[in-house]
Amino acid sequence: MAAYTHFFFVFLLTNFLPTTFAFSPTNHIPPPYNCHDHEKSALLQFKDSFIIDSSASADDPAAYPKSEGWKLDGSDCCSWDGIECDDITGHVISLDLSGSCLSGSIDSSSSLFQLLHLRSLNLAFNDFSHSSIPFVLGHLLPNLAHLNLSYSGFSGPIPSSISNLSKLSSLDLSSNLGLELKTNPDFKTLQVLHLDHVDMSSIVPNDILANSSSLVSLSLVGCDLQGVFPARIFQLPKLEVLLLDNNYNLTGYFFFIMDGSSDQTHSFISSQLTFKR
Ligand SMILES: *[C@@H]1O[C@H](CO)[C@@H](O)[C@H](O)[C@H]1NC(C)=O
Numbered sequence: 262m263a264a265y266t267h268f269f270f271v272f273l274l275t276n277f278l279p280t281t282f283a284f285s286p287t288n289h290i291p292p293p294y295n296c297h298d299h300e301k302s303a304l305l306q307f308k309d310s311f312i313i314d315s316s317a318s319a320d321d322p323a324a325y326p327k328s329e330g331w332k333l334d335g336s337d338c339c340s341w342d343g344i345e346c347d348d349i350t351g352h353v354i355s356l357d358l359s360g361s362c363l364s365g366s367i368d369s370s371s372s373l374f375q376l377l378h379l380r381s382l383n384l385a386f387n388d389f390s391h392s393s394i395p396f397v398l399g400h401l402l403p404n405l406a407h408l409n410l411s412y413s414g415f416s417g418p419i420p421s422s423i424s425n426l427s428k429l430s431s432l433d434l435s436s437n438l439g440l441e442l443k444t445n446p447d448f449k450t451l452q453v454l455h456l457d458h459v460d461m462s463s464i465v466p467n468d469i470l471a472n473s474s475s476l477v478s479l480s481l482v483g484c485d486l487q488g489v490f491p492a493r494i495f496q497l498p499k500l501e502v503l504l505l506d507n508n509y510n511l512t513g514y515f516f517f518i519m520d521g522s523s524d525q526t527h528s529f530i531s532s533q534l535t536f537k538r
Pocket residue numbers: 400424425
């Protein structure tokens with residue numbers, strides 16, 4: 262009986278759903294709000310602060326200059342490539358210019374920091390020319406939940422202000438040559454933390470991620486971690502993926518419990534850890 266019901270449901274969906282969509286009025290009515298003028302001009306200023314250079318995104322085979330179609334005309338910036346706005350307020354909430362051939366730098370006066378409602382920022386696979394991640398980022402974009410600056414040529418210390426992003430749930434700063442983590446940030450809300458190839462040699466591993474009980478995925482490949490990796494990280498309740506490869510001076514051990522009663526997948530991979538059962 263249950264199987265029959267399921268089959269019938271699938272039949273209904275596959276036969277009638279496309280028709281329903283084709284005539285749905287919601288496909289044709291624009292969102293209730295257009296983008297705000299000050300956010301539109303902030304986006305255009307941001308675009309103009311870079312030059313487009315395909316070699317800036319050489320590591321990304323899918324790269325193309327997303328901001329090239331952004332124009333100061335009557336267009337709604339919410340419909341521009343890489344932009345997402347809130348349905349209700351019309352504020353820009355997501356900026357994804359990953360792999361957009363951007364070459365240049367971002368400083369604290371960048372018009373990026375006028376997009377106060379941003380929840381998601383992805384500038385991965387561009388070339389910010391060894392500039393630092395601006396300190397103001399942690400203070401001026403308080404709604405950020407997703408920050409991705411991987412493969413983007415940032416250098417220097419990761420600003421401590423990043424701990425002030427109290428809604429941050431994923432942070433990817435991987436593969437920026439010369440980026441350093443000098444002090445342990447306090448990440449209470451993070452679920453995903455990827456810092457591959459960030460220089461963490463001055464961090465005392467025992468103190469790291471003391472308050473990060475939400476972590477699901479932690480990747481610290483090639484971070485030059487030194488010393489003993491704390492066993493408590495392995496006991497974080499939600500951790501599913503931990504990558505610690507290529508930390509040649511890192512040691513540690515953990516207990517790997519497989520009792521069949523847990524439905525979590527744990528995959529711990531490291532070249533230098535001692536595994537104990
Ligand atoms: C940033 O966080 C620090 C340490 O938690 C705190 O002292 C400071 O007041 C915060 N700054 C802002 C602007 O939220």
